[in-house]
Amino acid sequence: MKVVIVGAGPAGLAAALAARAHGASVTLLDAADEPGGQYWRHLPPERPSANERILHHGWQRFTAMRRALEADAGCEIVMGAQVWAIERSDAPAQARTEAPMPAAPVVVHVLVGPPDGTGRAGRTFRPDALVLATGAHDRTLPFPGWDLPGVFTAGAAQAFAKGERVAVGQRVVIAGAGPFLLPVAASLVATGARVLGVFEASRIAGLVRGWLPKPWQLIGAAKKGGELAGYVGTHLRHRIPYATGRAVIAAHGTDRVEAVTVARVDANWRPVPGTEQRIAADAVCVSHGFTPRLELPIAAGCAISSSRFVEVDEAQQSSVAGVYAAGEITGIGGVDAALVEGELAGHCAAGGSPGDPEVRRAAKARTTFTGFAARIEAAHGIRRGWTAWLDDDTLVCRCEEVPYGRFRETAAQTCGSGLRSMKLTTRAGLGICQGRVCGGTVEELIGGGPETAAGGLLDQRGVAATTDRRPIASPVRLGELAGGIGPTEPTEPHLSKPTVQKGHQ
Amino acid sequence: MAARLLPASSDPIRPSGATPLAISLDGETVAGVAGQTIAGVVLASGRLAWRRTSADGRPRGLFCGIGVCFDCIVTVNGERDVRACQRRAADGDVVEIQHDALPEVRP
Numbered sequence: 286m287k288v289v290i291v292g293a294g295p296a297g298l299a300a301a302l303a304a305r306a307h308g309a310s311v312t313l314l315d316a317a318d319e320p321g322g323q324y325w326r327h328l329p330p331e332r333p334s335a336n337e338r339i340l341h342h343g344w345q346r347f348t349a350m351r352r353a354l355e356a357d358a359g360c361e362i363v364m365g366a367q368v369w370a371i372e373r374s375d376a377p378a379q380a381r382t383e384a385p386m387p388a389a390p391v392v393v394h395v396l397v398g399p400p401d402g403t404g405r406a407g408r409t410f411r412p413d414a415l416v417l418a419t420g421a422h423d424r425t426l427p428f429p430g431w432d433l434p435g436v437f438t439a440g441a442a443q444a445f446a447k448g449e450r451v452a453v454g455q456r457v458v459i460a461g462a463g464p465f466l467l468p469v470a471a472s473l474v475a476t477g478a479r480v481l482g483v484f485e486a487s488r489i490a491g492l493v494r495g496w497l498p499k500p501w502q503l504i505g506a507a508k509k510g511g512e513l514a515g516y517v518g519t520h521l522r523h524r525i526p527y528a529t530g531r532a533v534i535a536a537h538g539t540d541r542v543e544a545v546t547v548a549r550v551d552a553n554w555r556p557v558p559g560t561e562q563r564i565a566a567d568a569v570c571v572s573h574g575f576t577p578r579l580e581l582p583i584a585a586g587c588a589i590s591s592s593r594f595v596e597v598d599e600a601q602q603s604s605v606a607g608v609y610a611a612g613e614i615t616g617i618g619g620v621d622a623a624l625v626e627g628e629l630a631g632h633c634a635a636g637g638s639p640g641d642p643e644v645r646r647a648a649k650a651r652t653t654f655t656g657f658a659a660r661i662e663a664a665h666g667i668r669r670g671w672t673a674w675l676d677d678d679t680l681v682c683r684c685e686e687v688p689y690g691r692f693r694e695t696a697a698q699t700c701g702s703g704l705r706s707m708k709l710t711t712r713a714g715l716g717i718c719q720g721r722v723c724g725g726t727v728e729e730l731i732g733g734g735p736e737t738a739a740g741g742l743l744d745q746r747g748v749a750a751t752t753d754r755r756p757i758a759s760p761v762r763l764g765e766l767a768g769g770i771g772p773t774e775p776t777e778p779h780l781s782k783p784t785v786q787k788g789h790q
Numbered sequence: 791m792a793a794r795l796l797p798a799s800s801d802p803i804r805p806s807g808a809t810p811l812a813i814s815l816d817g818e819t820v821a822g823v824a825g826q827t828i829a830g831v832v833l834a835s836g837r838l839a840w841r842r843t844s845a846d847g848r849p850r851g852l853f854c855g856i857g858v859c860f861d862c863i864v865t866v867n868g869e870r871d872v873r874a875c876q877r878r879a880a881d882g883d884v885v886e887i888q889h890d891a892l893p894e895v896r897p
């Protein structure tokens with residue numbers, strides 16, 4: 286049994302261990318040059334330190350998982366491995382019909398080498414089972430001035446604090462929505478920055494509605510008690526103001542951020558006039574939630590739910606037999622959910638069943654997290670009123686520089702002719718990021734959005750159009766396409782010693 | 791004030807060593823330490839922007855920090871469109887700012 290796992294974050298690492306424990310040979314691929322994913326992003330080996338664990342939760346668990354996999358000859362770890370396409374090797378309609386355990390009907394194309402390099406080596410896999418654990422990235426809503434240097438996603442601040450010990454600014458405002466804003470504030474403080482305030486758009490009433498029916502899910506069941514208490518401690522010690530029902534509605538400056546405007550917002554996130562407050566800052570970090578990285582599951586043919594996550598069964602198997610999914614791509618549930626989902630996915634991909642005693646604890650824990658993602662969404666989910674803080678010059682699409690005014694005019698002229706033609710006319714979503722940053726925004730502004738996307742936004746062939754469909758998951762250079770694609774190889778590591786390939790070196 | 795690399799002496803994680811490196815950015819020498827990304831080296835030198843957009847000539851630098859937005863692209867040793875937040879800096883790297891039209895996504 287050969288299992289290929291894409292993503293070496295919490296979900297992918299747990300999947301690799303479980304698949305090995307059940308006897309499969311494993312290839313673990315990640316585009317980054319260090320395992321750990323977003324949660325355990327850390328300093329590279331060139332920068333050793335005595336006490337890095339204080340920047341992390343669950344650091345011991347991470348280092349133990351990593352050591353076990355690195356020492357295991359049955360697990361090949363390939364870092365610097367960009368999966369740039371997944372091809373179906375059958376007709377999609379055949380999915381999930383055949384007898385006992387057919388091989389996953391997919392071909393996985395990988396380029397190994399320095400990010401965006403010219404001479405990366407191609408590798409191709411046809412695994413028996415595929416586990417996708419590609420995680421998520423920040424979703425940041427546009428606001429006037431959001432394209433100024435000094436405006437970052439909250440994830441960028443987190444990545445550079447943990448991965449480089451660089452604070453993105455010295456006087457920093459953090460804003461947006463969701464529990465993720467707290468660890469970002471804590472990391473910035475631990476990197477020598479002053480956090481002037483954390484502004485959560487959801488109001489207390491919304492937070493209570495989201496969490497009150499089962500408040501223990503926020504603290505107890507999510508095992509986040511210690512972690513949350515730690516953030517609260519940091520906030521108290523450093524006197525970081527935390528305000529709910531407030532949003533950064535503009536950033537000011539000419540060539541860089543010099544100040545932001547923070548305003549109260551109503552329950553629908555519409556700014557309340559007269560409540561604006563200007564705060565001088567040299568950096569602002571904004572995240573309104575996460576967008577799952579769905580291009581690979583979509584390319585593999587996996588069914589995507591109306592709320593835009595990979596649909597999985599109790600074995601973490603997607604609608605495509607042999608293709609499993611775990612972690613943030615199946616719902617934004619945090620690291621603990623990612624770990625148990627990964628364990629189940631790896632175990633089942635290796636031929637196990639979710640009822641097996643080895644995974645009983647994980648199966649039980651997963652039921653605890655069921656609904657956790659829905660609760661985060663209920664408490665912190667984006668509300669439609671945010672569009673009131675846009676002005677005509679606010680860029681909707683950063684790559685193609687499409688301002689809201691032009692976008693709206695086109696929408697009015699073409700009378701809501703759908704996502705595809707809006708994109709072609711305005712070029713919003715057609716830039717080099719392939720709509721990763723603005724996709725959700727573009728869908729929402731023309732009246733779609735996750736809830737109605739399946740019914741509301743049809744492209745010319747009548748297929749539900751979303752901005753997540755990207756057959757090429759990452760830009761590839763023509764030279765690499767022509768010369769660098771390797772022959773299909775068995776995934777069985779044919780080496781007797783542990784294999785850790787660092788594509789970046 | 792701007793982005794800053796936390797000095798090792800005041801870092802609570804007690805760093806035990808780092809190797810200095812230098813890259814050139816449009817001919818100017820910028821110092822960093824081994825293991826930093828190009829974006830990390832440039833940011834910590836006090837620069838927030840290293841690209842101008844094609845349509846309006848607006849300054850851009852780091853935005854998503856994890857390889858998703860492509861705002862941070864530069865030319866490295868002659869290779870265009872390299873995401874500065876993803877590529878580790880190597881001593882002697884020649885980094886050039888891209889002023890030209892936005893590259894198309896390559897099929």
Ligand SMILES: Cc1cc2nc3c(=O)[nH]c(=O)nc-3n(C[C@H](O)[C@H](O)[C@H](O)COP(=O)(O)OP(=O)(O)OC[C@H]3O[C@@H](n4cnc5c(N)ncnc54)[C@H](O)[C@@H]3O)c2cc1C
Nearest residue numbers: 292294295296315316322323324368419420440612613620
């Ligand atoms: C920048 C950022 C920082 C975060 N920091 C925190 C935090 O401090 N605390 C917290 O509670 N939560 C944090 N989160 C939320 C976080 O997503 C989860 O807590 C957790 O990391 C999810 O685990 P995962 O395994 O599902 O995905 P991830 O940890 O995101 O791992 C996915 C992995 O897949 C790889 N990958 C994706 N696509 C490809 C491809 N095409 N080819 C090859 N490899 C690929 C990525 O490189 C990545 O390593 C952060 C999220 C982001 C975006």
Ligand code: FES
Nearest residue numbers: 853855859860875
């Ligand atoms: S900052 Fe977004 S890709 Fe580098």
